[in-house]
């Protein structure tokens with residue numbers, strides 16, 4: 363996600379702003395920029411180093427704001443980089459979060475003659491503040507009036523040429539904090555940029571605004587009442603701050619899953635029509651293709667491929683469309699057999715740069731097949747080379763092992779399945795019921811995150827196992843594959859995922875007291891069959907860890923250890939059952955003292971074949 367820094371004080375703001383942006387690079391971004399009072403604004407697509415290289419020596423001022431952008435709306439270009447300004451170039455703004463009603467704000471202002479410069483949702487907020495900021499108004503009042511019209515999330519820092527020694531910041535759903543220094547007040551979206559200057563921190567809460575001047579700061583709440591916030595002492599090292607105090611990025615990213623589910627679903631649930639709104643699919647041609655598609659081919663690599671396997675079962679079960687899922691490194695070399703008239707390819711890729719997935723897309727395009735992307739990195743090659751697609755909005759994923767991005771990919775498939783199903787006979791009531799379950803997922807995911815101690819205890823019991831078998835059926839079969847991948851890639855334990863029904867066809871020969879199985883056995887349509895698989899393993903002295911749904915006490919007589927997740931719609935259970943498997947792999951790798959964020963031999967994005 364994006365990064366924000368700001369400063370008001372006795373020193374030149376520019377050096378802190380640039381050092382602060384460098385400190386925020388770990389969060390992942392694609393452009394950067396800053397505004398300094400009295401000096402103006404500078405923005406660059408690409409790395410912070412490119413911004414630093416273009417800053418003149420005399421670029422000075424006692425206050426300023428700066429930003430690293432992780433593109434969500436609009437390509438990663440200099441024009442779309444922050445800060446954004448209004449038509450009169452009076453108000454300057456940097457923003458984290460998503461302004462959901464930015465289109466309506468833009469349309470309303472354009473109707474009043476306001477000319478926009480970029481494609482971003484953030485500029486709509488800058489223009490709205492500028493539009494409301496009359497000569498007799500204070501900046502904070504104009505910001506407050508504009509935010510009252512905004513739907514969505516924001517961490518925002520605003521400056522004005524009219525009130526040069528002032529920065530106004532406000533928070534709703536995207537973190538912001540102040541650093542109280544000897545020579546001024548620092549602003550940042552996390553502690554990392556502040557630590558070299560002060561350890562005195564003030565955290566803003568949702569609905570709060572801070573008005574920062576060279577006299578200090580004042581904080582008000584949603585009712586404009588002054589609030590006295592405690593000044594806390596920052597104990598973290600800079601590295602710990604990047605991970606928000608977690609030991610590894612992987613754990614931080616697993617713990618973000620509630621927010622990631624919210625961001626993936628944000629603005630995409632059409633409750634009135636009981637369907638999903640997928641902006642990238644709304645184009646009439648795309649929509650027409652999808653409506654009449656007789657065959658969908660899903661492709662990807664690794665976890666993205668496994669997400670595609672779940673997407674297959676979701677789309678077939680809800681929409682009744684035949685779906686095949688192909689490993690991209692295989693599909694790209696196969697003889698084309700699909701009829702372009704009624705086939706759609708969906709490519710899944712977190713990075714959007716995986717070489718095999720790109721080549722599979724290109725092969726499909728050569729056959730005239732419509733290609734859609736499910737991608738996390740905005741403006742990545744997959745995003746640019748597919749005909750349309752859906753962004754995950756999962757935020758940057760730093761750990762090599764895919765966790766939050768995988769869950770977001772599965773969720774996007776649930777939205778695609780709902781969208782297609784409602785056009786092919788799924789009733790409005792069924793659509794509404796599905797949406798209601800989707801809306802419970804953030805809370806249910808957060809409930810699982812309160813169970814880490816139980817998961818860690820089981821992980822420690824098995825941390826020195828040589829082999830592992832992961833088993834599941836139907837929606838849980840790909841989760842068995844994904845869970846095995848997580849374990850093998852960060853702990854180096856050999857782990858295999860299998861359809862539980864396959865046990866008698868070979869894998870049962872592996873079972874003995876030293877070969878444990880992790881069985882995905884939620885109370886779903888496959889439970890009875892899967893429970894019998896557990897019994898056949900136990901009959902051969904195999905140890906079993908069962909992952910099931912809350913309230914299923916029956917399984918305690920069957921398994922050696924049990925992990926629980928809340929119940930939900932069978933098609934959505936993979937979103938929840940994945941989380942304990944990610945934590946299980948994490949705690950085992952931690953017990954084995956593995957380099958969890960950067961496993962041996964692996965890269966975060968496999969851009970070579």
Ligand code: AGP
Nearest residue numbers: 664665666711712713716763764
């Ligand atoms: C998953 O944990 C792995 N890091 C890997 O399998 C990954 O999913 C695969 O390389 C695909 O990457 P992509 O989603 O960026 O295309």
